Amino acid sequence: MPRSSFAKVNVVIDTGNPLLDRSVDGFLKIGTVAATRAVAEDAYHIAKRGSIATKDLKKMCKEGAYWGTVAGVYTGMEYGVGRIRGTYDWKNAMIAGALTGGLASAVTNGNKDKIVMDALTGGAVATAAEFINYLT
Incomplete structure (x- = not known):
């Protein structure tokens, strides 16, 4: 069962399926990083305008969802390939x-x-x- 720790907050993913557990864990970890990256990239523009525009929020969500999905697919495939091959x-x-x-x-x-x-x-x-x- 994958465990994530961020800022002393522990999150345990347990869906009952190891493949799904790893995929969700990868999605959450990398999706959060990608959304944070989008925030950091747009911080200057947000500060200059003095407010967050709807397009900024959409970009953060889109970046997080895209990279989170890629990470979830990768971790799921890595686990699946290991199960098929019988070795890690x-x-x-x-x-x-x-x-x-x-x-x-x-x-x-x-x-x-x-x-x-x-x-x-x-x-x-x-x-x-x-x-x-x-x-x-």
């Missing part, structure tokens, strides 16, 4: 990263070359993150 190693991250990168690109872009490049990038980034995680 860096190859799961590579496969899940490639599938997630290709899927996210296919949803937002119809260019086949871009989909392949995004799949390769997703696999490479996920593999690199996994190796860095092993080093620390």
Whole structure:
């Protein structure tokens, strides 16, 4: 069961399904980071106007939902690949990263070359993150 801790607030996700638990946990973690990034990016404009516009809130929600969804798909795929393969190693991250990168690109872009490049990038980034995680 995934556990998240932020500012001394512990959140436990337990839906009864490990795949869904990991997906929801990834969505919440990365979605929060993406929404915070959008706030930080627009902080100057918000301060200059003196108020938050509806478009600012929409952008925060859209960024959070997009990146949260990508993270949820990735963590779910990594877990699923591990279950299928019967082992948990860096190859799961590579496969899940490639599938997630290709899927996210296919949803937002119809260019086949871009989909392949995004799949390769997703696999490479996920593999690199996994190796860095092993080093620390």
